[in-house]
Amino acid sequence: MPNITLSAVSKSYGGGDHAVKNLDLVVPDGAFMCLLGPSGCGKTTTLRMIAGLEQPTGGTIAVGDRVLDCVERGLYVPPEKRGMGLVFQNYALWPHLSVRENVEFGLRMRKVPAPERRARAEAALKMVHVDAAMDRYPSQLSGGQQQRVALARMLAVNPSVLLLDEPLSNLDARLRLEMRAELKRIHEESGATIVFVTHDQLEALTMATDVAVMSDGELQQLAAPMDMYARPANRFVAEFVGSPPMAIVDVGPSPAGLAGSLLRHVESRGAPERPGGVGIRPEALRFGAPPASAWREEALVEAVLPAGSSWTVRLRILDAELYALSYTPVEAAPGDVLTCWTDQLHLFGADGARMSSWDAAEVRA
The missing domain is CATH 3.40.50.300 (P-loop containing nucleotide triphosphate hydrolases)
Known part of the structure; x- marks a missing residue:
């Protein structure tokens, strides 16, 4: 055929x-x-x-x-x-x-x-x-x-x-x-x-x-x-494919809080242009000591949701709420503060399209 x-x-x-x-x-x-x-x-x-x-x-x-x-x-x-x-x-x-x-x-x-x-x-x-x-x-x-x-x-x-x-x-x-x-x-x-x-x-x-x-x-x-x-x-595909979906943090003209933290990190890692949004998949968020090249912040644990083979954790990081997905038991309770990090970020332009030039920067990192 x-x-x-x-x-x-x-x-x-x-x-x-x-x-x-x-x-x-x-x-x-x-x-x-x-x-x-x-x-x-x-x-x-x-x-x-x-x-x-x-x-x-x-x-x-x-x-x-x-x-x-x-x-x-x-x-x-x-x-x-x-x-x-x-x-x-x-x-x-x-x-x-x-x-x-x-x-x-x-x-x-x-x-x-x-x-x-x-x-x-x-x-x-x-x-x-x-x-x-x-x-x-x-x-x-x-x-x-x-x-x-x-x-x-x-x-x-x-x-x-x-x-x-x-x-x-x-x-x-x-x-x-x-x-x-x-x-x-x-x-x-x-x-x-x-x-x-x-x-x-x-x-x-x-x-x-x-x-x-x-x-x-x-x-x-x-x-x-x-x-x-x-x-x-693009952002539509990023947010549609994945469960829980990818979190995309908008980077405005004067980003503060989580957006500012992410922007400072990608600029330090050699992002070729300013992104309109930074995406993080829940399973890419990890806990513990991070490698030197990773983005990291302190995270307040709001809820731990066990599902048998996986654990979903609702986090408050600076001014935003994110979800982390772990396939190993999470030894934490609501109110605990954990170091949260990731070395897998997705950058999107102001038009919502993926910034493919960042892929090379990810490899260098």
């Missing part, structure tokens, strides 16, 4: 605000691409345009040299001729058909001979580990099993692209974890190109090979998951 390419794609409804604005995006062959963002950011609309369920109001969508949509040329390929499979948030299984019959349904519509249809359905069910339930009905399955059947139905028709629209959002926490691992395994075994829509950053970070973060219909950053986490392109 060649790359899926979206060039200057836009979508508006009734001439109003754009759901998607001038989107340029390439989904590489064999990638597991996650479209990530808050509700209303345009990710589902983008997926539906790739599927052919929505037509763009501007731009071009192509698979390799084959153009699927081109507003300028008046070209449009209907969904059934795009060779793509779509799994919705709702499983959309036929209640009166058995699991096997549900998986065979798409093959039946394509007039695949019965012996081949049966073999392909059984192979798809085996891939998603529901082959033992193939003679049951959907009402006899758990939510996780029904979602696997919906996936098997798409895999059975052997689509070149699998499009998933928040398919895990109806599952409980344990099943979501299980299905993340299953989807990753299916991707590795099938080699299919997957485009996955989610607002859950954990799903994107754990499953995807590439993550496209969207906001207000615009692409904010496209990168590998951990590259995006380590070097967010």
Whole structure:
């Protein structure tokens, strides 16, 4: 399957605000691409345009040299001729058909001979580990099993692209974890190109090979998951990706308190220009004796929140409240004063964009 390419794609409804604005995006062959963002950011609309369920109001969508949509040329390929499979948030299984019959349904519509249809359905069910339930009905399955059947139905028709629209959002926490691992395994075994829509950053970070973060219909950053986490392109990505989120301290014209302390530190470490904001991830805040190159301040402990495998600590540092995340027990109580430090700061310009020139300064530090 060649790359899926979206060039200057836009979508508006009734001439109003754009759901998607001038989107340029390439989904590489064999990638597991996650479209990530808050509700209303345009990710589902983008997926539906790739599927052919929505037509763009501007731009071009192509698979390799084959153009699927081109507003300028008046070209449009209907969904059934795009060779793509779509799994919705709702499983959309036929209640009166058995699991096997549900998986065979798409093959039946394509007039695949019965012996081949049966073999392909059984192979798809085996891939998603529901082959033992193939003679049951959907009402006899758990939510996780029904979602696997919906996936098997798409895999059975052997689509070149699998499009998933928040398919895990109806599952409980344990099943979501299980299905993340299953989807990753299916991707590795099938080699299919997957485009996955989610607002859950954990799903994107754990499953995807590439993550496209969207906001207000615009692409904010496209990168590998951990590259995006380590070097967010702008303040929106920095604050959206991460839990607890990155704290960004605004640096005004005459910074005082925490902002002044951070500004003095980055200037002393050779920041090439004055930042508009300084970001600190909670897990990058540490306690105890700091290295010489690190920023440090005294912090008042306001609360210690244990969560089993981690501890979240609410701190008052000068005039600001920050959160620290520790994966080792924090021996402190509210009212204690600890030395808090970090050697991982993120700088953002006045326009909100990441100051990439600071990365070299971080290395020198």
